[in-house]
Amino acid sequence: MEAMRTLQDHLDRRVGELQRLKKEGVKIIGYAPGGYMPEDLVYAAGAVPVGLVRGGDHEAVAESAAYLPRFLDTFCRSQIGYKMLGEEPLYEMVDLFVVPVTDNNMRAVAESWSFYTGVEVFRFGVPHDKEDDAYQYYLEGLRMLRDKLERFTGNKIEDSRLKDSIRLSNRMWESLEKLSLLRKSARPPVSGAEFARLNHASFYADKPALVNILESLCAELKGKEGPGAKSRVLVTGSTLAMGDYKIVDLTEGAGGAVVIEEFAEGMRHYWQRVNLEGAVLEALADRYFRRRVPPAWFRPSRERIDFVMKLAREYAVDGIIWYQLMYRDGYDIQSFYFEKIVEKETGLRVLKVQSDYDRSEIGPLRTRLETFVETVKGGRK
């Protein structure tokens, strides 16, 4: 695929490009990849956003033990590990780290960076329900973020610039959605492995360049067919981090196809656009908070479960993989009844997989996934 090659070329150059921008005085704003940080505010402030979305490496987990006890979510622990190891260029270059506080695991990311690193951290809260007071609270958080970014960069966030940036984001989401819809095909032209990497690229690629690439990719793939698969799988869970591809790769390596994902963190959400009529911060809050399909720790929990079941039906999957990281309590508890509800309402089987980013997981996991891909084949009721 021509567009994929262009993207890879772009990504290969991107870190150097960001380093050059930083040298020129452009602020690099890191953010936690839970889908609650509107990048457009950063762009409109003349800065560059970079999602800190790395995961899957044992070294970062091992390193984190000196700073946080091991009973917090693995991805969240890894974040202080990467920073302290000092080997990830994207983690090294951030001037400000924005952390939407979604739960205590994510709060641990913010707190550990504040205490152990010299990087300034800015937090704002994400409430756990969608009632009006919760929406207002999130909106207030966006206002605080806007003010913070203006102070930090010294640039005023003008509505016109913000709207231009949002228009570009809308195009990005639209392309990602189109690509995703292509995977409904019995022979998806994009594999799960490709889609996950594309999605992750969007956390640090230059947005105008990325949008062009995504749009040409959509054009390129229209009407194309891929190889088809033994069985079609939906993957859902807490975090699918950049670099943590074992679930997708092993599933597809076993002849299955990951045709759709739903994650709290690490995979960009692309189903909604920002409505540009009316007040712009409110429009962002509406898209990022009110219409965003919530993570497992929202109450009541049915919105997410219903959405996952809807995806499962629309993408005609044969089975669901629940992929969570160790000690992410909200997901672990929900998995217990998620499985019951899904099996009762869709007849689909759910395979629960937990990871601590440990190499020793690979062998047993390969066996489990191979078996799953075989046994759910045509297993829809």
Added chain:
Amino acid sequence: MKYAELFRLCGFEPAEIEKESPRIEKAFRKFGIGDEDIKRAEGRIKEYYDVELMGVRKLLGVWMKELIALALCREEHRKVVYSEWPGVQNILLMGAMHAAPDVYFGTPGSQTLNLVMGGIFDKLRPILEAGEETGLPAGSAHCALWQTHVGAIAKGLIPKPDLMISAGWYCDQPAEADQLLHELYGIPVVYLDGCLDWQWGEWPNIGTRQIKYVAGKWAKVKQKVEEVIGREIPFEAERQGLRDNAKLFYNFNTLVELVGKADPQPVSQTVTDLVYWMSYTPLQNREEANEAVTLLCKEVKQRVDQGKGVLPKGAPRVYFGLRIAVDPGILRMVEDVGLSMPIIFVDWLTPQERQKTSSVATPEKVMEGLFRRGCLCSASGAIDYFAEYCKAWNVDGAILCYPYSCRPYTIPPLMAKKAIKERLGIPVMVLEGDAYDTRQYSAGALRTRVETFAELLKARKAATAA
């Protein structure tokens, strides 16, 4: 069943035992408490609690009555409402108790079962295991309080309530566990939510944004409670609830200061722990609890005046933050190795607060009071607050515990150790444990660390003295 001695140890008069015997027997049968358990409980009470003091016996009695009331709550009340830890919303329920005496309000998992079935009977294991089988599996660091709560309901040990109030403003376990119960059994839930999104270093200037948000949810919780119990909670009742809690808190504060300021330490900290769990709890026997604390204060004062103590005078003093609660044996072990603990709480009044006579009057004030306790707010708050504590109680060292299963409490200890060592120059030990489950972390397993720490502090004291 031979329970007369047990209840005597719990401050019951013979006539009271006789009068209560039908309820006692029914309750014990319900919880599967037999002669062997009663014997074990007697032994544990004698070993861990200072039953020489009538105040201590009466406090144990209050808890025993809580267990009995919990066992019989369905047959003795029209409606049943549970509300667990963190229990700030329970102040509202104390008011509701005045408005609707025919409704049972209780904190079954986090207090009654944990303290009585766990702390006194050492019989929590089957309940915890039931929780592990019902969605809060072992090995995933789930909170034992919620394993108890879910396990007891799943096992049918306690009735399914008409409403659960779930505090999600601090950690997610309560709300996640109650969502699970809601999905499994259709039990209605209402959430007291909030967001811990203070900036680093913002504490103690905590502002009003987060406080107002939780207080707003409080109003919704109240509305839901009224709907379920079919009765309004009038303003006067709510005020009365706040006064009830403030009264116990006032007495409790007297006790904490008495114990903490005395040298030698006059009584084992296991007794303040018994009272701690009564604050923010809708007690069935509130007046008795108040009387017991008042009596205990008198008895402790007497010991202080006589210079009597459970540790030698001049023993090293440690701040033992977030003790491992379900096993009083752990507190006793720390005292055993010669460490005096002036204070064992992480969410106690700040030094400034103790100087003010704060009247808790509104949900905003209540929440503000809580967030003034740094560890309930942010890691930077926790660090500053722990350091302030160490200064205020003039300690030689600090043991910062964290229950491995508590996400918010696991965040600050390693940072606080570094910060306190740097700021105050005193040794700090981080101790991993479990607040509510002793299967993983027993007093024996923790002993080497605590003993070494005690030796280290004694050597330091001796070196400074020389």
Added chain:
Amino acid sequence: MERGDVAVAGVDVGAATAKTVIICDGRVLAYSIMPTGHSVPRTAETVTKQALDKVGLSLADLRYIISTGYGRNSVPFANKAVTEIICHGKGAYHLRPAVRTIVDIGGQDSKVIGLGENGNVTDFAMNDKCAAGTGRFLEVMAQVLDLSIEEMGPVSLTSKAPCQISSTCTIFAESEMVSLRAEGRSREDLVAGIHRSVVSRVAVMGRSVGFRREVMFTGGVAKNVGVRKFLEDELGMEVIVTEEPQIMGALGAALLAGAELNASLTS
């Protein structure tokens, strides 16, 4: 033993081995080491008797005995029990007063101990109920690889590219071994990887205590040349290993026993 001299002893009953050291005036008269059996009191008695036999003394000749180690409270003939952390500090300081950090890796736990100018323990960290980073971990891995525990260290030094062993759990590390072997990694690389993983666990654990010079390495695992080499690499400094690193706790206990006896005689 001269007339008028008094012998005292330290008895260290660890999870894997029991050690007794008998000293007189700060000089080691004899020591003995044996595996800890099922009964702590019996093992303590036997190991002490073995040491006594070497110098023709009997239990009654010991004027003061301090027990230490995880079984310290089950030694019926001891006058006092002191934790092994304190004892390691005493022993190490006695042998090398410049020691400021001790890395002790024993059968079931590992510790990093900070010492002050006067040899007092100032801080310490200890592993939480997990065998990774302990002697037990090495033993299990030796079995998996069909090597004797003595062969492990020398074999590890022959590797040019140690494997990454990421498991934080002994059980999972076993299965990791199996899959690494299936990938065709050499035995030397596996063994080296295992050693490095033990060291990195301990190094991370000890970060809060700090590794100040001189660093002494004690415990049974200190005899393992591989762990020692990887520890030196990891810390970027030389570590001291005494001739008999396993008896450091018992030696410290014996020294403390001597001090206790002196204190009681002078008072």
